[in-house]
Amino acid sequence: LLSAAFLGLLATQFLTALNDNIFRWLVIGISKQHAPGHVEIMLMAGTACFVLPYLVLAAPAGYMADRFSKRTVIIACKAAEIVIMALGVGAILLGGLSTPVALALLFATVALMGAQSALFSPARAASIPEILSSEVISKANGLFNLATVVATVLGMVIGNWLADATAPRGMHETWLSAAVLIGVAVLGTLTSLFVAWRPPADPNRKFPWDAPQQTFRDLRLLASNLPLLRVALGVAFFYAVGALAQLNIDQLVADGGPAQAAAAGTEAAAASPGAAAASESAKSPLLLALVAGVCLGSVLAGLWSGDRVELGIVPLGALGVAVSSLLLFTVPQQILAHDLLSAAAGGNGGFVWAGVLLFFLGTSAGLFNVPLEAYLQHRSPRAARGSILAASNFLTFSGICVAALVFALLRLSIRGADGQVTKLLTPQQIFLLTGLFTIPVLLYIVVLIPQATIRFLVWLGSSPVYRIRVFGRHHLPQVGGALLIANHITWLDGLLILLISPRAVRMVAWAPNLEGNKWIKRLADLFGTILIDPLRPKMVITALRTARDAIKNGELVGIFPEGGISRTGQVQGFRPGMMKILEGTGAPGIPIYLEGLWGSIFSFKGGKFFWKWPERLPYPVSIHFGPPIAEPQDLFQVRQALLALGVEAAKFSTKSMLPVSRLFIRQCKARLRRFKLADSTSGQLTGGEALMRALILRRLLRRVLAADEQYVGVLLPPSVPAFLANVALAFDRRITANLNYTVTSDVMNACIRQAGIRHVITSRRFMEKMNFQLEAEIVYLEDFKDQATAADKALGYLQSYFCPAWLLDRLLGLTKVNSDDTLTVIFTSGSTGTP
Structure with a gap:
């Protein structure tokens, strides 16, 4: 993560998103001054012009990401950005023309900027798994999500400020806009030079002259992999909600205080710098609250994922999005008391309450999106990664366009029976609809990945009790069957293996421990636990056959070959059932050593399992994966490998001990x-x-x-x-x-x-x-x-x-x-x- 290649890519992404949003919101602010009576239409138009190129250019973008080195594509896009920003400044200078012509020039330049970003995005996303190992992809995506969201809101704030500072219509002090837009573009081009060169994924790929058909083929390729399709739809949902929230915050502030007069007033009022400041800058604190939340959520998602892709975080994020959106309905109509400064300082509880809820919404959104982005990059086949990411981008920006259109429809002006003009829905009601729509999404996710959801929640709940560190997880095969062979120290060993494995594991467990409680039995069935009882010979035969078949089918099976929990903390003798499971499978055995659990509450230290005080909280535990044992010959070979791994684990544990x-x-x-x-x-x-x-x-x-x-x-x-x-x-x-x-x-x-x-x-x-x-x-x-x-x-x-x-x-x-x-x-x- 500290390599020049990754930092260069991260900085390039930040500056690209920053300039995109500076220019887009500058144009939206200027367009509001051109047409002050059609604010919602200007918001929708600015968003639509920026994202429509993502839909039109999805196929060419995927082609470029696969056909050429991604570094070449990134540098070319950044060089084009300098030219487009120069054209944008020229369009602003022509603002004295008639309103339709001026708006057409501005939004055409926004569309060009969107085209540049559309071609840049798949190459940027596909570069991450090429320059980083799979263990840090989640952390990398957390940083990218953090950088993108910070840049998005920072760009929105700077764009709004430029719209205010250069009012009316961007014609005053235009050099400010030129310096910012072109300067950021040049800086982004320089940082792109640090991106590492990698060979093209598919140098023989033909250009998709039939772009619509190619987009359809990319979508069909994505749809052929159902897990990737579901994840791509989840990413699209995240960005659609984000776009809706961004647009809605603008109107939440415009309807909530002194900004309302500027937003709905006459053209002369809108052209006034003072009115513009009220209209465009008043939303900055709320946007900063949203971005601070997304920053926290992205960082937490990266930390909680560790060195794997943890989809169990997604339901927690969806729950937070639903709850915070529903609670935003309770924000009062007037959120600004007298002026922005007094409101931000706590002069109005509604403003503070809105900021708190938007912070929570951002945190939840960060938790929701980071694991999905990481999964999409990690699981996409390398040869087709550009096409899959292009298809995902198509879905994402389709969602953003739909969100912008829905927002414009929900904010249509209607005339009541008394002749008074009002909006169809208030911003608070739009947030309420968003929360209600998120609830079925949450339920679908929980039903779809119950194991990952439960596993993550259990891990989160156990973190105050155990501080788990995992080593050698790369020894675990990403595909194919294997037998996980671990020492047995506590009652929770099987659960710990389930928690730290990036793949589903079917544990072999002693039946009497699980059959006594129907809820525990249901959870065991949900995780595919294989029950065994030495006193029931038929169950033993069935369990061994089931475990063997699972390995042949490419699944992971976990077993404790000692046949029981150690009463001394040392590795005991192995039972022969382990070799029966591996017989005829050709699968490797993966030794796992659980270090540091002896003395914890659930170990047998002191002659009892449960009724003792913990020696410390959280209890430090290290779990070590050893190199695979290809087709082990006998129990002695496996036990010696596990003991050798235990020696290495003990050596490592002493390194973390404080000197006397x-x-x-x-x-x-x-x-x-x-x-x-x-x-x-x-x-x-x-x-x-x-x-x-x-x-x-x-x-x-x-x-x-x-x-x-x-x-x-x-x-x-x-x-x-x-x-x-x-x-x-x-x-x-x-x-x-x-x-x-x-x-x-x-x-x-x-x-x-x-x-x-x-x-x-x-x-x-x-x-x-x-x-x-x-x-x-x-x-x-x-x-x-x-x-x-x-x-x-x-x-x-x-x-x-x-x-x-x-x-x-x-x-x-x-x-x-x-x-x-x-x-x-x-x-x-x-x-x-x-x-």
């Missing part, structure tokens, strides 16, 4: 004013006191020990001073060697020579009793009592009681210490020879 020195800082700060250490001679110390004394002792030892002195001896009995000496040396990133005071001086000196010890820390009272003759310089702890300055004590106090642990780590240089680094040296007793 950093852990001690946190433990002391957790018990800052509570009892932490004690011995019979030194008394008690709180956590804060222990940490402070260790830090002060570290400063004092640094004045005695050489900078390159790595190993330091400690000759003290088990006591608080001995403990603090070890901690102080660890804080200084030195290695302690605790010497055995029960051996002779000769044996101790042998240890000193082996470790290269130059200084030994001890006490006078202890040395007087033991009378050792050491071949090292002795440092007496008692001598430090009068050497600690006021600065030493003050700094130790501040670091212990006020400095955050993470900052103290950095001040002491402990972030450079790894958990596998040597902490201390321990010698053998020396009773049978030299230690």
Whole structure:
């Protein structure tokens, strides 16, 4: 994601969407000043002119994305954008012509801009899976969705501002529009040069001279893959709702306060810069609320998807779209109190309420769209990806056109019996219709992908309990059957495998655990669980046959070959049923090691499964996929592969562990004013006191020990001073060697020579009793009592009681210490020879 190729593509997409919307909304603003009495028609016309080229050029766009290198197509489109923006500025300068001619020139240029974007879009979308691995496609689409939506609303705001600043009719200070439009186009062309070159997907493809028929063929190709068709329709629904919301926000503000007079007033009022500002700029805060929500939703969708495409997020997004749209019906008619500034500051609850709901709508829309875009790109066949994405674009922009047309119809002016002219529906009522229409879409999604929906909701609910990290998921085959072979630690192991697998998995489970509850049994049936009970031989035979047939049919089957939950946390012996399942399938076995679950609530640690307090929340768990075992020969081979994977998992887990020195800082700060250490001679110390004394002792030892002195001896009995000496040396990133005071001086000196010890820390009272003759310089702890300055004590106090642990780590240089680094040296007793 940090490669120059991806960042260049991301920046190009952002600048393209930005310029599209700046120009479109500038033209809409100017057209409102040309025809102030037909605002809804101008909104529809601007949207239609921009998106109609997507429909007409769908086939040529797909052809270009497949026939040529996508980088070539992208750069050519960006170069064309510079020319089109120059034509757009020329059309604005001709605004003094008659209104029909001026509007025709403006909207024709908008159509040219739409044509450029239509040719650009499939090449851009098809580039993502070519330059990125499948594991990061969801994150990439989250970023693209974020960039596109930010650019869309930012472009709308800038376009509206330009319409205000250059009023009337864009003829005042036209250089502003020229500088922005052409400048953004040039910048986008420069960023497109960073896009990586890839060979054409289909260099022999013929140009579709029969464009309508080719579009039909592209649609038929898309329809032949039912999952892709459904996803494409979902993407089209997202953009249709987005277009409707964008147009509706314009009228929500226009009908809701001082902007109403400008929107519905006379042509002279509309031409006034002050009136234009009220009409075009008042909607900016609400649009920013919408885009902030989409940003959050896109980021959340990318994070929640992880390194896979997670369609289970889509129903949650659809639910949010429905609820927020329905609630927007409750926004009062007058959302602006007296002026925009007071309303945005909370002067009118309706304005704030509308902003909150639009933020929620945007968040839900981001959650809805990102997984769909990722799925469409990831699952499209490479050779036909351009055609499929072109067909998807055709559906998307058909939806946008329909949304614009429906909006114009719903906002038609009607004359009542009393002769008063009103709109057919208010913006609030249009949002209500949108919410009602989304409900059946939500129900259809839930019925269509119940497993993905349930799986994601369970994952989301379990995240406060388990913090799951997955490694080696690329070992899981994207297509074809395989047997997933995992160790068994807790009651939830099967559920965890279902949660982290990008493909559906049919788990082999012990029947008595699932048959006792009808709801659990229904869920098991929904996920295709294969039930087995060793006490029922016929069920065993049926289960093994079902699992074997599922693998032959290209499905994934999961099994715990130990035959039960481990009572020790270690991998137990394997049952022979696993080999019976693989027999004759030619499918590989995929080892899976569940690391870190021992000690959690649902493990057997402590001799019980459930009734124990969790050691920590969320509980860190790592799940490791190993390389496939092609046609395993016996149980021993599989078990050894699983054990080897467990070793790698354990090694990896230690990397995330804090070193003892950093852990001690946190433990002391957790018990800052509570009892932490004690011995019979030194008394008690709180956590804060222990940490402070260790830090002060570290400063004092640094004045005695050489900078390159790595190993330091400690000759003290088990006591608080001995403990603090070890901690102080660890804080200084030195290695302690605790010497055995029960051996002779000769044996101790042998240890000193082996470790290269130059200084030994001890006490006078202890040395007087033991009378050792050491071949090292002795440092007496008692001598430090009068050497600690006021600065030493003050700094130790501040670091212990006020400095955050993470900052103290950095001040002491402990972030450079790894958990596998040597902490201390321990010698053998020396009773049978030299230690």
